[in-house]
Amino acid sequence: MSLDADLRARAAKVIPGGMYGHLNAALHGDTYPQFFVRGEGARQWDADGREYVDLMCSWGPMIVGHRNPRVEEAAARLQARGDCLNGPGPIMVELAELLVDLIPAADWAMFSKNGTDATTQALMVARAATGRTKVLIAHGAYHGADPWCTPGLSGVTPNQRADTAEFTYNDLQDAERAAAEAGDDVAAILVTPFKHDSFEDQALAEADFARGVRALADRLGAALVIDEVRAGFRLDLRGTWEPFGVRPDLSAWSKAIGNGHAIAAVTGGDALKNAAQTLYSTGSFWFSSAAMGAAKATIEILRESDGPALIERAGARLRTGLYEQAKSHGFTINQTGPVQIPWLSFDGDATLERGVFWAAACLAEGVYVHPWHNWFLSTAHTDAEIDRALEGTDAAFAATARRFSGV
């Protein structure tokens, strides 16, 4: 029996469903390994020692490569002195200063542990500032797994969902409709910087939509909150909507901020600073130093090396390679989202049958991609790593062509 199978059998006894959440391999495909033991740069190894070029980056957190020496050294240095103490360390101030310096819309920062902590806290700030209740969110958008936002409704009460109202992403008219229905009770408009819902093609934000929700929030006297948890720092270190000239009142950050170390942040503008300090929002590990040291090192590396440009280069190389391969194997594919956070679907594959087969074939070829969730690239994805990934994806297209020939 493989080690993975052995671990799954043991897990089934002591973990509900054998695993839960987004890392439950049962959701990804029959051949996906459940357990992993090692990461290095752009590679990961599963419990049975199989090596993969990793195009998921642990679902986003890894942005400067697994075991990045500078990040690990920064975290270890603080860990060795004391991580979780009776107060935060100087690193908390340094990290907040760095974010304020980096992000034009940020005058202050608050730190926590989960992306959901940050989205939840941002809405608390917006509600404290406005004295209002409702938050407008895009239908299907993922903002975390707390009862107010989890995509699964098991264990969730109607009251927990009663303070949000939905609109269609990239549809300003629908956002206006939702705002009108909420009357004068809109505390915030919460948006992801692009449409990255699971199980479907991604969509970049249209400039008119981005500028339109900014203007709508202003007109309502509500906060514009950008949920950067998934996209943050991969497209633009200043904030993903900065190229549109759109600055949010509040942003939620996590995942890539600490290259795998557990940290999240809310940043905001001076107009909301007084409201933010009225919250009682806290956690036992929110002030710990090591993850903040990791975050500072991660952001410094990204800034010094122009990380988003490096990741864009990797993504463009991957996208071009996949396009040519698909064409040569007779497939029409849709590559959507920014190249740094890509996804691929087969044209006309509404059931994802081909996509799931192709992803599993990539896995068999040592390339870890996801069949229904967007992928993530990092600065560790050098040309050589992308080319190695493309060897595997080409074989996967060939296998997919054999499987679906005559379909």
Next chain:
Amino acid sequence: MSLDADLRARAAKVIPGGMYGHLNAALHGDTYPQFFVRGEGARQWDADGREYVDLMCSWGPMIVGHRNPRVEEAAARLQARGDCLNGPGPIMVELAELLVDLIPAADWAMFSKNGTDATTQALMVARAATGRTKVLIAHGAYHGADPWCTPGLSGVTPNQRADTAEFTYNDLQDAERAAAEAGDDVAAILVTPFKHDSFEDQALAEADFARGVRALADRLGAALVIDEVRAGFRLDLRGTWEPFGVRPDLSAWSKAIGNGHAIAAVTGGDALKNAAQTLYSTGSFWFSSAAMGAAKATIEILRESDGPALIERAGARLRTGLYEQAKSHGFTINQTGPVQIPWLSFDGDATLERGVFWAAACLAEGVYVHPWHNWFLSTAHTDAEIDRALEGTDAAFAATARRFSGV
């Protein structure tokens, strides 16, 4: 200017209120340092290099001493291989197995990052299992800082508080009243294992109350959830109500579980395992290995050394010493709660004036205690450390006697 003052001035510019949450030193007293840089065993050092015997244990997380070599080695070994990967490591199964082996009421475990994650998730399980909405909680009890439970109401909506109903701790009749008012819609009774509300004397759970809420939950068909986040592993490794013969359906754990490494857990019985697996509850860092390695090492150390007995010995020595000192200085004090998680108030000091003065005097003597929140002891609190602390507390009683003489 002191380093602490310099850091506060910088923090005021980039952090709302200069600091937030439970580690905001402004809440503790004028002379409390805000920033800390080092921990070692039972000692901590602030940013200006002042050394303290630490009787707060970072508000609970530190249970086998700062920089415990075995814990740090276990975490570092996993961190060096890969912490945040595309799936959990084998350590997740090992840790779940350890908890199931240790805790009689536990047949399974789920992991997360914050104590609030664990209490929130436990209620989701209870609601999923029962299809009901309401949760009965004790008035004034702290269960975390999410909108549904945070003690501060800024940024919180009425809907977010609508699914809880309150009763008085240790008052079974009042719990029955709250249950009757909630009709047939009680999903859970959520209780801390003793009354550890801030700003007031603590109270141990009465056996009749503990057994009574167990029977009440059974009669209602609701889950009994024990919030062990603050008390867990300091009094009884099997669960704090195990000596009463009371086993919960679900328990929430965090703080001490990983000796400062960010981890939380829900454990539950087989009857709720199917319900637990229906949740979509997850986080980017919930499956990371290093903190799980820290938790496994922490729990193994506590089990092998009978940690609760060691901590009880430290607590008894501290309590006896404080009693004698107070008496010798002419004070009547109330020492409440279990000795492992103690608190001290001055008799008749409703405004906490004497208590706040005394705590600040302890701080000046190199002993870190809290004026209005319970303290925590650890296995690193040897007789010598307690005796060193008692030197400081004696001087603090003397100073308090001088200050309040003739009052």
